[in-house]
Amino acid sequence: MTKRPGLSFSHVGIFVTDIERMADFYTQVLDFTITDRGTLEGPNGPFELVFTSRDPDVHHQIVLVAGRPAHIPFNVINQLSLMADSLETLKAYYRRLQEANVEELLPVTHGNALSVYCRDPEGNRLELYIDTPWYVSQPMRVPMPIELPSDELMAWAERHARGLPGFRSREEWRADMARRMGVDRTTA
Known part of the structure; x- marks a missing residue:
């Protein structure tokens, strides 16, 4: 079957509070592999990213991004x-x-x-x-x-x-x- 031309969904990034705890969950419980990790400079200073995937052809499927404020009362x-x-x-x-x-x-x-x-x-x-x-x-x-x-x-x-x-x-x-x-x- 031919796919619809144009765009297809690729990956998602989510802000996290405890990046190590989240990386452990996604790798140990759901079998994702950390494909890369590092730090970028952002408007509010440096922040850490952990790239994860379950597919060797896809660099990242879920990206964990440090910096989610702990005080936010609602998860979007x-x-x-x-x-x-x-x-x-x-x-x-x-x-x-x-x-x-x-x-x-x-x-x-x-x-x-x-x-x-x-x-x-x-x-x-x-x-x-x-x-x-x-x-x-x-x-x-x-x-x-x-x-x-x-x-x-x-x-x-x-x-x-x-x-x-x-x-x-x-x-x-x-x-x-x-x-x-x-x-x-x-x-x-």
Whole structure:
């Protein structure tokens, strides 16, 4: 399938209060690798950056930037979402996050995705997820029994999704989106 020309999402940078604690979490719990780190001069003096990635072809996917004031009462980041390569991987990270005692650990289905939500050490919401073969109208979120064996969990998720508004195959949804975005799906 041809992608929409122009822009594609690449990476995100987030301000942090405790850069070492955050770097430890992203590298030790979520398996990111520090690809670079250093200091830049900014308008308020020098600040540290830690570049992380999970892809050897991508220098950085998440950049941690020192300088987030501790007194800010509201976090403007809604969530950072990471796609898992399989349900087994998602379940393995769920167990790792349990062991790491993260806050607000919640497995849910959105109908079109199975997700695990939690907070990183500075309260940024993370979503680890896999897509399902279905689409349902959004928003939709209900808790899911992630402890079920994978085949039973997928059967449960499909039964649930089939009863929701807008249910159709992901391929049908993709074809509609490609048409709406003006993307020719027949050329590679």
